[in-house]
Amino acid sequence: MTGDTMRGAARAVLVGPWSARTWQACAHLLAGFPLGLLTCFTVVLLGGVTTGLLVTFAPALVTLAALLWCVRGYTALQRDRFATLLGVVIDPPAHCREEPGRVRRLLAEAAEPGTWRQFCYHLLAGPLGVVGFVVTTVLWTVSTMCALVSCYAWALPADSAFGRHLHTPSMVIELTVGGLLVFHLAPFVTVGLAAADTWLARTLLGPTDIDRLRSQLVSVTQSRNAVLAAADAERSRIERDLHDGTQQRLTALAINLGIARQTLPDLSGPAREVIEQAHEETKQVIAELRGFVRGLHPAVLSDRGLDAALSGVVARSPVRVRLSVDVSERPSPTVESVAYFVVSEALTNISKHAEVGAAEVTVARNGATLRLVIADAGRGGADEGGGTGLRGLTHRVASVGGSFRCDSPVGGGTTIEVELPCES
Structure with a gap:
């Protein structure tokens, strides 16, 4: 000592x-x-x-x-x-x-x-x-x-x-x-x-260590949900601004170019060509902007729910899709947004990579769980690291505490199963 x-x-x-x-x-x-x-x-x-x-x-x-x-x-x-x-x-x-x-x-x-x-x-x-x-x-x-x-x-x-x-x-x-x-x-x-x-x-x-961890988990979950809700609200705001502002002005511009194209016959060849080219490019930009806006957060999703929103996605898909939606009680807006994103991206991947003409989408709520199944009979071989967009789907599903599973053997088609907690 x-x-x-x-x-x-x-x-x-x-x-x-x-x-x-x-x-x-x-x-x-x-x-x-x-x-x-x-x-x-x-x-x-x-x-x-x-x-x-x-x-x-x-x-x-x-x-x-x-x-x-x-x-x-x-x-x-x-x-x-x-x-x-x-x-x-x-x-x-x-x-x-x-x-x-x-x-x-x-x-x-x-x-x-x-x-x-x-x-x-x-x-x-x-x-x-x-x-x-x-x-x-x-x-x-x-x-x-x-x-x-x-x-x-x-x-x-x-x-x-x-x-x-x-x-x-x-x-x-x-x-x-x-x-x-x-x-x-x-x-x-x-x-x-x-x-x-x-x-x-x-x-x-006092609380045990498990109680403290559970309390921290609840706090983190609430913070995560608040961030996701804020992100969804911001996407909705951007969608409204683009739809009501930029898209409307581009539409007016396209109308004016169309009128000029039809009512100015005395223009020289180069001038007419410029107007026609501007008119076509404006229409193409409007089409791309509409697709971008729908991908952000379609208004129909907030107004009418998953059934109507996914019906619009299926109608625009180049692949023939059989859609089944059974959601008796609407989940939270955040979960609806994730489900819409998953189905939209999955159908986009199918049209680009599956080399198949048909697919099937099933959406059903069972208690506190919303289950999505997207299946096709294409060439399979989907891989999260292969640039097919599956990694983004996985992260989006995990953001609300859901589970994501992809079964895609080579030559055996692809089946994506997603479960989302409706109480998130």
Whole structure:
């Protein structure tokens, strides 16, 4: 042990009885005595009554509700005790899953592991409070009395129960030195007991690591959904701006060029050729812009849903497509947008690479899942790394927590299966 270490230990021993941390720990342990007895008595009483009334369902539900209410309240009181007296913040326990109906919600909360962990802490709070109170009281009281024995030794009886003469100088010195030693070691015991109580409370009253990870996952999912919703809203805005602004002006330009082309017969050959070329290029740009706008976020998708939007995609596809849409309840706009994108891109890939004249698209909702199947009997061999666009589809599906599977043996056609969570 180095000199610095020894000096640090000596300083900790000398300063320990006067540090704020020591007195906070003492106050924490002393406050835990009445609160621990109260919580332990209550949960034992209500727990026993609830168990005894299980044979009669309704009274048991009443006492179970009272027990859970007490557990929640006592957990809040204990968390306040740690925060106020020790400055230790214990995160709230994980909430139970939401269930419809009061009885089902009550039973769900009673079945939660977090509820039973809190129950166990409150059962232990009584014995722990007694131990902390007794150890703290005895250590500080006895050590203080022994350290100050020289001040009142004259009032003590001459002989003790152990046969020692209390009025001799050697006995007074022994008691004083022993009292001072215990007085300076008591802070370590007190702080240690408070630390053990803190560890137990974090373990039983707070969320577990799994609960924290689940909470983080929920937060990340909500953030992801917010980003996707913002992106969809921005795509819709761009689609409206292009449709109502740029596309309308280009259409007016094409009309004016068409009128000029038809009503100006006296133009020279080069001028007429320029007007005709501009007219044709303008019409081509309008057609390309319409296709681009439809790919962003078609208005029909927002207004009428997947059935109408995909019917338009199938009608424009150069491949003959048999479409089946069975969506009794519309999913969220984000999921609808992803489903529309997947089907559109898949049909585009089929027309470019499958070398087949027909395909089949099936869209169906089953509970909380929207399932898409796009199949063709083409040449197969589709690969995510082969430039077929499958990688983009995979990423788009994964952005909403969906699953993507592509079965494409060479010469055996291609089947794409996508499952999207409708609650995303």
